[in-house]
Amino acid sequence: MELKDIGEFSLIKKITKDIFVDKSMVIAGVGDDVAVIKTKSEKYSLLTCDVLIEGTHFKRETITPYQLGKKAIAINVSDIAAKGGIPNQALISIGLTKDTKVKYVEEIYRGIKEEAKKFNIDIVGGNTALSKDKIFVDIFLIGEIEPEFLLLRSGAKTGDKILVTGNLGDSSAGLEIIENLDFKFEEKIKIKLKQAHLNPCPRFVEGKIIAKSRLAHSMMDISDGLSSDLAKICEASGVGAIIWEDKIPISKETLAFAKSVKKSPLNFALHGGEDYELLLTSPPENANLIIQKIQGKTETKVSELGEIKDKEFGIKIVKTDGRIMPLNTYGWDHFRM
Structure with a gap:
């Protein structure tokens, strides 16, 4: 082996x-x-x-x-x-x-x-x-x-809302551009996406706001991809999850780039990794309070994209056409890339 x-x-x-x-x-x-x-x-x-x-x-x-x-x-x-x-x-x-x-x-x-x-x-x-x-x-x-x-990845509870800061997929799209310099694409967008990969900005202020509010149950950063890191929260907490495809925050730059190279923007967002955004869960009644606190004190947007379920439910995604499917929870893995 x-x-x-x-x-x-x-x-x-x-x-x-x-x-x-x-x-x-x-x-x-x-x-x-x-x-x-x-x-x-x-x-x-x-x-x-x-x-x-x-x-x-x-x-x-x-x-x-x-x-x-x-x-x-x-x-x-x-x-x-x-x-x-x-x-x-x-x-x-x-x-x-x-x-x-x-x-x-x-x-x-x-x-x-x-x-x-x-x-x-x-x-x-x-x-x-x-x-x-x-x-x-x-x-x-x-x-x-x-x-x-203190917030750990092991604190998620059934019924929690799943929130994420910023946009997902920019870093992965940026890496794609870096590794394929012959892409013909608008320079302004190329620079923005490359910067997302080369110069990540940790959500330090946002993390403190969330922690000191004591409104969240669990949190981790997204380094290996949304699907992979959501699975880690679920495993550590002994829960399942469901997310909605149309609620996953993807920037207009990544959407435009993915369209130009005929790739799925969802794959960049779900499986790309190195976004270094915060993935967190909170009781339903606290979700909007967290969003208001962060967006009131920073320029960072926060999106609600899913809900924590019982462990037996597994981890699933609601597609834009309404189909509920198992979520492929793969992302960065050093020995399988």
Whole structure:
């Protein structure tokens, strides 16, 4: 059996089975994007890490080192934001090939430092190593949150409304453009979609608003695609879900691009990934309050796109013609891409 046969998430379950965890200290561990740890202070500690590897997550010819540095920090901040927390310190591990130009490394760190400053993150250490033929940047981010504001992916309850910030699919469409530079398309739209992929904006402010409102039951960020990440909330919470195709927020740019290349905009939105929007559930009576709070304090739109069901219901989608079908819950998987 090879990794491609079981995929990333089955592998994680296999290798983390029976690991020891001190449950008196660990609030959330393996199975969530962020570990939540009790401390001696009144706040919980939030721990997360994410890596960008050349050839897997980026190509040197399609992203500047400055963009790479910014993105490395941003995607980790997104994880902390999805808990409603505040990022505080970062450790930077970077692998470099012998032929890497010093200027290239300086530009990576210019991006890292600029993005860290934006979120008041102190860079407190890390590691630098030789990598044989691929560059990688790995960020370990430490944050904090008051226990009463913590949101996990495991809190969804039957009857909850499913909400999402922003639009879905822009990043995936942007990657399609980046990898196919010969696409003939309106330059303004190409730039916007490429920026969505190269320069993600974590919903840090929105995450704090949601958490401090105490109106939501669960939350996570969308990094692997709506279908895949909704399935993670359902699995962690022991529930099912139904979403409506015509309520999934897709930008006019992604709609126009998908039409021009004869691809489904729904596939970009459902399965593309790297949107770094917030996916959350709340009691029905709180959904509009959350929408009003976010849209009243930011320029970010929030869409209600579905409802949490009993586990036995499964995960389904209502098509635009009214048909109810099982939702294919696939997205980014490192070993099956």
